[in-house]
Amino acid sequence: MNEIKDIEAIVDRESVEALRRFRAGDFTARLNACLASPPPRRPFVLFHKPVLIPALGLAALAAAAFLVLFPPGGRNGRLEAGFRVMTEAMSRSEILKAIEAPTGFETRSEPAGGRNIHGLAELLLRILSQREAASVEGQAPLRPLFSPKERFKILYKDRAILRVLTGIANNKEV
């Protein structure tokens, strides 16, 4: 019986904390902004951005995706800027589509062990969201976000991606 009460208490606490964040994000305003403009140019706001940023054209987004995946000289600032444009303007699924467009990768049906763009996008989104949260709270510098095991997994998939991810995660200035 105690375990069952424990489960309910954990779920309650998780729900309360998540709802606090959800309510702060003004979901209705976000949704109405999405509905106001036709697809694929829907302005999406992820991670509680303070302002809505109009979506760019697909060509610009594809270019940003290309910049992330194939860095010219590994300049992390530019990479981050490119991805920031995407994260501010698009939903998660739209980001993945934008990555697919210039690279020709199929992100959804990639066999295990292949280049995992979905994972890359997830990681970058998490990094950016945590960096924003930290900058709001005035915490700097950020700790590296990857464990050695995660670093190995990324390394296994693509060395270039590893460089990008660790550079952004370590908050490097280029």
Next chain:
Amino acid sequence: MAEPGSAPSLDDLLTYREEIFLLCLGFSRNAAVAEDLCQDVYLRACGKLDSVRSPGAAKVWLFRLARNICRDHYRRSRKVGFDPLDDRADLAAASNGSEPDDFEDRLVCLKSSVEALPRKLREVFILRLYARLSCEDVARTLRIKAGTVMSRFHRARAAVARSMNEVHHE
């Protein structure tokens, strides 16, 4: 609210946004993903409002749609086989400076236990505990009998409790 016999409006559906968000939270591993999923649910719902035959069925229809979207997301996230980052950083941020305790560990443990449940048990568990639906509403959402819901919920809760208990004693 919508007139009887007319299609529900978006505002009608938005009254359930928090429950839908919590349902998405139950299926996903963190709140950011849950928000994305919640937004997807409403965007999808807006395009299909006309397909709701009776306004009284809108709630069940919306939860069924959310369940399907979450299930698709869950399948995809398993298919690509990428381990998500540790949620503890998110959870620590979410706890907003509260006193340190083992909540984060227990939550990670709970999420793993729920994820290990068979799909039918997991869905009932999430709909009942996270989305806080009644047994009758869960039954209508999943198109099963209320008795089956109660039975599955009981089994799911027991399995999660057992799993957490095992981890606790390791």
